[in-house]
Amino acid sequence: MSTQVSQEVVPKTLQARDNEIIRRTANYHPSIWGDQFISRLPKDKVQEAIELQEIEKLREQFKRELLASNSSQKLDLIDAIQRLDIFNKFKDDKGYFKQSNDVRGILGLYEAAHLAVHGEDILDEALAFTTIHLKSMASSPNCPLTPKVSHALKQPIRRGVPRLESRRYISIYQDEPSCNKTLLRLAKLNFNLVQELHKEELSEITR
Structure with missing residues (x-):
C-alpha cells in the first residue's frame, strides 16, 4: 500500500513544479538611510538604567519645588510644562x-x-x-x-508634533531667566531616552 501512495504523490509533485510561476528578481533601490541604523551600537543598559533612576529622582524633586513655589513661580513652571x-x-x-x-x-x-x-x-x-x-x-x-x-x-x-515641539522648546527654555534647571534636565533626559528607543526600533525594522 505504501508503494501505491508514493506513485500517486510523485506525479502531483512534478506537476506542481511544472506549474510553478518563475518571477524575476526585483532590483530594489538601496535604503536612503544606508546602514546607519543596522550598524548602530546598542545603548549601554547600565547607563540607561542610571538615566531612568535620575529621571525618577528629578521628577520627585520637581514635584517638591512646584509645591514649595509661590503663585508667580508656579504659573511659570506650569506654563513651561503645558x-x-x-x-x-x-x-x-x-x-x-x-x-x-x-x-x-x-x-x-x-x-x-x-x-x-x-x-x-x-x-x-x-x-x-x-x-x-x-x-x-x-x-x-x-x-x-x-x-x-x-x-x-x-x-x-x-x-505641532509634541515630540518635535519638545525638542524645539528645550533650546528656547534653557535660555530663559525663569528656566527651572530640574525641569530642563528632566526634559533632556526624557527626550534622549525616547530618541534612543526610536533608533532601536528603526534598527530592527531595517534589518
Missing part, C-alpha cells in the same frame, strides 16, 4: 479684552484660543485679539520672547 494659560484675566468688567503688555500672558491666551471648537465665539475673539498683539510684540526689538512668539505665530502648539 504652555497654556487661562484667558479670563485679560477681560475687563464689560467682558471685552483689555490691552496688556504681558507677553507671556498674551502668548498663553493665544495658545489656549487654538483649543476652540466650532461655535465658541469667545475663543475666536481671543485668537483675533492675541494674534494682533503678538505680531506687534514680535516686531519689537525689546521683546524678550521674540523667538517663542515668532514660532507660535507660525505654528501653535495645537498644530
Whole structure:
C-alpha cells in the first residue's frame, strides 16, 4: 500500500513544479538611510538604567519645588510644562479684552484660543485679539520672547508634533531667566531616552 501512495504523490509533485510561476528578481533601490541604523551600537543598559533612576529622582524633586513655589513661580513652571494659560484675566468688567503688555500672558491666551471648537465665539475673539498683539510684540526689538512668539505665530502648539515641539522648546527654555534647571534636565533626559528607543526600533525594522 505504501508503494501505491508514493506513485500517486510523485506525479502531483512534478506537476506542481511544472506549474510553478518563475518571477524575476526585483532590483530594489538601496535604503536612503544606508546602514546607519543596522550598524548602530546598542545603548549601554547600565547607563540607561542610571538615566531612568535620575529621571525618577528629578521628577520627585520637581514635584517638591512646584509645591514649595509661590503663585508667580508656579504659573511659570506650569506654563513651561503645558504652555497654556487661562484667558479670563485679560477681560475687563464689560467682558471685552483689555490691552496688556504681558507677553507671556498674551502668548498663553493665544495658545489656549487654538483649543476652540466650532461655535465658541469667545475663543475666536481671543485668537483675533492675541494674534494682533503678538505680531506687534514680535516686531519689537525689546521683546524678550521674540523667538517663542515668532514660532507660535507660525505654528501653535495645537498644530505641532509634541515630540518635535519638545525638542524645539528645550533650546528656547534653557535660555530663559525663569528656566527651572530640574525641569530642563528632566526634559533632556526624557527626550534622549525616547530618541534612543526610536533608533532601536528603526534598527530592527531595517534589518
